Amino acid sequence: MDFKDIRPAAGVGRKIHIETYGCQMNVVDSETVVAIMQREGFVWTDNVREADVILLNTCSIRDNAEQRIRHRLDELSAMKRRRKGLVLGLIGCMAERLREQILEQHPAVDIIAGPDAYRSLPLLVGEVSEGGRGVNVELSKEETYAEISPVRLDANGVGAFVSIMRGCNNFCSYCVVPYTRGRERSRDPETILREVRELFDAGYREVTLLGQNVNSYNYELRTDDKPRDIEFTRMSEARRKKTKLITNYERGYAEKQANNCIDFPELLRRVAEISPLLRVRFATSHPKDMSDELLAVMASMPNICRAIHLPAQSGSSRVLERMNRKYTREWYLGRIAAIRRAMPDAAISTDLIAGFCGETPEEHAQTLSLMREVGFEFAFMFKYSERPDTAAARTMADDVPDEVKTARLNEIIALQNELSLASNRRDVGREFEILVEGFSKRSRDKVFGRTLQNKVVVIPRAKNHPGCEPCSQPPLHGRGTCPDHKPGDYVKVRITGCSSATLQGEEV
Ligand code: 5AD
Numbered sequence: 070m071d072f073k074d075i076r077p078a079a080g081v082g083r084k085i086h087i088e089t090y091g092c093q094m095n096v097v098d099s100e101t102v103v104a105i106m107q108r109e110g111f112v113w114t115d116n117v118r119e120a121d122v123i124l125l126n127t128c129s130i131r132d133n134a135e136q137r138i139r140h141r142l143d144e145l146s147a148m149k150r151r152r153k154g155l156v157l158g159l160i161g162c163m164a165e166r167l168r169e170q171i172l173e174q175h176p177a178v179d180i181i182a183g184p185d186a187y188r189s190l191p192l193l194v195g196e197v198s199e200g201g202r203g204v205n206v207e208l209s210k211e212e213t214y215a216e217i218s219p220v221r222l223d224a225n226g227v228g229a230f231v232s233i234m235r236g237c238n239n240f241c242s243y244c245v246v247p248y249t250r251g252r253e254r255s256r257d258p259e260t261i262l263r264e265v266r267e268l269f270d271a272g273y274r275e276v277t278l279l280g281q282n283v284n285s286y287n288y289e290l291r292t293d294d295k296p297r298d299i300e301f302t303r304m305s306e307a308r309r310k311k312t313k314l315i316t317n318y319e320r321g322y323a324e325k326q327a328n329n330c331i332d333f334p335e336l337l338r339r340v341a342e343i344s345p346l347l348r349v350r351f352a353t354s355h356p357k358d359m360s361d362e363l364l365a366v367m368a369s370m371p372n373i374c375r376a377i378h379l380p381a382q383s384g385s386s387r388v389l390e391r392m393n394r395k396y397t398r399e400w401y402l403g404r405i406a407a408i409r410r411a412m413p414d415a416a417i418s419t420d421l422i423a424g425f426c427g428e429t430p431e432e433h434a435q436t437l438s439l440m441r442e443v444g445f446e447f448a449f450m451f452k453y454s455e456r457p458d459t460a461a462a463r464t465m466a467d468d469v470p471d472e473v474k475t476a477r478l479n480e481i482i483a484l485q486n487e488l489s490l491a492s493n494r495r496d497v498g499r500e501f502e503i504l505v506e507g508f509s510k511r512s513r514d515k516v517f518g519r520t521l522q523n524k525v526v527v528i529p530r531a532k533n534h535p536g537c538e539p540c541s542q543p544p545l546h547g548r549g550t551c552p553d554h555k556p557g558d559y560v561k562v563r564i565t566g567c568s569s570a571t572l573q574g575e576e577v
């Protein structure tokens with residue numbers, strides 16, 4: 070594989086454009102779809118107006134996500150009336166969940182494809198060309214798109230998402246994901262390592278390993294791949310080759326093989342070993358699976374992020390039980406203590422839901438107290454949104470009035486702003502290494518990058534280089550012919566100031 074496969078191919082062909090909604094998993098899914106379509110002669114365009122095929126990769130996690138997408142679908146339906154031959158498709162979670170309903174209510178939609186049906190998209194487009202509508206919402210127990218390297222659509226070429234597993238088995242009572250994305254399955258580690266190596270060779274310096282619940286990653290080698298001598302004698306040549314490849318991995322890995330599986334700590338270690346210049350992140354972890362072994366692997370490798378996203382959802386054990394989260398407040402705090410023991414410098418972020426079924430003022434107050442106790446660096450915060458057919462929708466009343474949900478969410482947001490600001494203030498005066506991603510949004514004289522803790526730091530665009538006249542004169546700093554920091558550069562910085570969202574710094 071070479072670089073032109075990693076970036077969209079140029080050339081002539083029917084043009085495809087995808088708009089992506091929702092989580093990071095959808096971002097990498099869209100890139101996988103582009104890879105699939107490119108193989109069939111389609112060409113990516115980032116201009117929706119020149120596309121022959123427009124796909125919306127959708128999200129069902131909350132009602133407002135679905136409403137936004139329906140609105141966009143109306144706009145694109147109007148565009149389709151003006152442009153004969155335009156193919157319009159809905160893919161992803163909302164396609165999986167609403168199928169017939171979308172086909173009935175949005176006659177302009179030609180294609181419906183669920184998250185496990187992307188290999189059939191070229192075929193579905195073909196069905197549309199023949200005058201039909203293409204529909205495939207079958208969920209799979211095996212599909213991981215393992216051998217397909219996504220075509221990267223990001224702007225900077227520094228960071229890429231790598232899917233390591235799909236689906237979810239947790240069935241949190243509020244969550245639609247197990248229904249739209251199906252059961253949990255792990256991707257073949259060989260293909261993950263190969264993809265990451267290709268990214269690194271193409272200049273990428275950060276990968277984020279993705280899954281709904283990455284720390285339950287567990288790739289089971291098939292029983293007939295088991296590297297036992299007795300079986301070697303009976304193995305076909307092809308199978309022996311595969312086994313040899315796997316047995317080539319060293320020590321710890323070999324032990325795991327004896328148990329016939331590769332788990333997340335092991336995978337993470339192997340990915341981080343690809344190069345010390347490659348930063349490795351991952352999301353999302355479930356508190357119940359946050360093992361000491363994983364923390365030990367993280368602590369032992371300086372290129373694994375010092376940032377853990379650990380969704381708490383609520384600070385009340387009673388609410389957590391209704392949510393079917395399978396842990397208590399005390400367990401969660403125990404895991405936080407374990408993280409702090411292993412990595413005192415780790416940043417911890419979370420997801421929180423305000424106003425879940427039956428949430429009392431006391432239970433809400435426990436969420437606020439958990440936030441204070443942990444001192445989260447960052448949080449994604451949501452109002453509970455009932456999703457049809459989930460356990461919560463079937464068995465519990467969505468009985469917290471909307472104004473109360475809003476008021477509670479606002480309290481949570483205000484507290485998080487305080488905590489983020491306090492955390493950032495503690496960083497002022499400290500030194501970090503950042504990986505530069507691009508220009509600052511506010512000024513072309515500045516660039517931004519992230520620390521291992523995933524905090525954004527803005528620094529002057531020009532490199533410090535002693536003896537340079539403009540660099541030594543602060544008002545001129547970064548003008549003239551001074552060399553610039555480029556995306557992909559590592560820069561040592563000292564933090565000089567902050568807001569609740571970003572840090573400002575200078576090169577040291
Ligand atoms: N309502 C509100 N938030 C939800 N999430 C998942 N389902 C819902 C829902 N029905 C949030 C959780 C999860 C994040 C991805 O989205 O906090 O961690």
Ligand code: SF4
Binds near residue numbers: 237240247281355
């Ligand atoms: Fe949804 Fe829970 Fe699975 Fe996350 S772990 S995707 S919240 S069911």
